[in-house]
Amino acid sequence: MPPHSEALTRLREHPTTALANLPTPLIRLSRLGESLGTNRLWAKMDAETGFALGGNKVRKLEYVLAPRMLEGVTCLVTAGGPQSNHCRVTAAFAARHEMRCVLVTNQGPEGAPTGNALLHRLFGAEIVLVEDRSQRAIRMQSVADELRAAGEKPLVVPIGASTSLGSLGYARAAIELCEQLDAVDDGCSETLVFSASSSGGTLAGLIAGLALMDRTDVYLHGVSADTSATELDDICRRLAGEAAELLGAKIDPGTVPFASIDDQVGDGYGLPTPASREATELFGRYAGIVLDPTYSSKAAAALIAHVRDSGVHDHQRIVFLHTGGAPGLLA
Ligand SMILES: Cc1ncc(COP(=O)(O)O)c(C=O)c1O
Incomplete structure (x- = not known):
């Protein structure tokens, strides 16, 4: 029996909104792998979680918006960039569950909204603009106060749903991934995972x-979209x-092989680099997979750099x- 079997049972049985x-x-x-010189390249397609065009936020919001969190709630309030995937999924949730949704975002480019910004509005969210991202968290709280004063019962959904509760969505995903990996009969004893990372x-x-699960055969690489590797490391281990x-359960996060990578950020959040552009082209051309400019293309660029520089043993x-994040490519 794994040492944390009771915690794993609690995780499997934890209430969620499916x-x-x-x-x-x-x-x-196979074809993309061949183009990079390996036949052992795989993708875990969380872009296909489905709800409101899918992506990683769907798994986290299943926990953050579990039924007991929503008792009496009339309005969801959250924040993000103008192309936020988290805001898109939260707004779609509110639309489906007949709630108001207020999104605090900083101003996007001039002109008609595109990509996620278009979808935020399509799902009926009310948009409150702030001048820059440093003001988002404070404004979310003041919006919630104003809503409360007007008789609503708002729920403030933390940015990126990156709370300990939201993270449970990916603890469960780890179980799912390991079950899938264990069913692959390719003689490999180690898996290197590359994932985009921001709020951690x-x-x-x-x-x-x-x-x-006491697994030390899965080596995680968190590829930062914005923060430094040191900061990302701290956030991830704490969360x-x-x-x-x-x-x-009490765990020692240090037992899991994990590295934060910040050398794909380039000129900053949301700004493509030559490597992220190349990754987008290769994944499209050789795998029919859509990457986004802010997150997945930078994680894919880190994966490609690793395969080229270190090879695959x-x-x-x-x-x-x-x-996920495909709407961002169409913005
Ligand atoms: C498409 C996509 N990938 C990756 C991330 C990063 O995930 P996290 O915030 O959990 O680190 C986000 C959100 O920030 C995202 O929207």
């Missing part, structure tokens, strides 16, 4: 899930510990965790 189509497929990318909830949940605590397979 949104995602699970399990998401683990697919072999996705990686933290994976770390927590792997630690609870992973807190997520495990919610399940009554005979006992290793490489898994690209596709966290």
Whole structure:
């Protein structure tokens, strides 16, 4: 029995609002792999979680918007960039559950909204603009106060749903991924996972899930979209510990092989680099997979750089965790 079997049972039984189509497929990318010189390249397609065009936020919001969190709630308030995937899924949730939704976003480019900004409005969200991202969190709280004064019962959904509770969505995803990996008969004993990372909830949940299962054969690479590797490391380890605590377990996040990578950020958040552009082209041309400019293309660029620079050893397979974001490519 794994040392944390009770916590794993609690995780499996934790109440959620079901949104995602699970399990998401683990697919072999033979042609793309061939173009990079490996036949052991895979993708875990969380871009296909389904709800409101899918992506990683769907798994996290299943927990953050679980039924008990929504008792009496009339309005969801959250924040993000003008192309926020998190805002898109939250707004779609509110539309489906007959709630108001207020999104605090900083100003996007002039002209008609496109990509996620278009979808925020299509799902009926009310948009409150702020001048820059540093003002978003404070404004969210003041919007919630104003709504309360007007008789609403708002729920403030933290940015990126990256709380310990939201991370549980990725602790459960770790179980799902390991079940899929264990069913692959390719003789590999180690898996290197590459995933985009920003507010850290996705990686933290994976770390927590792997630690609870006592898995040391899955090596996580969190590819930053904005923050420094040191900061990302701290956030992920702290959140992973807190997520495990919610399940009554104490873990040492240090037992899970994990590296934060910040050398794909380039000129900053949302700004493509030559490597992220190349990744977008290769994934499109050789795998029919759509990457976004802010997150998944930078994670894919890190994966490609790793395969080219370090190669893939005979006992290793490489898994690209596709966290979604396709509307951003069309913005
Ligand atoms: C498409 C996509 N990938 C990755 C991330 C990063 O996930 P996290 O915030 O959990 O680190 C986000 C959100 O920030 C996202 O929208």
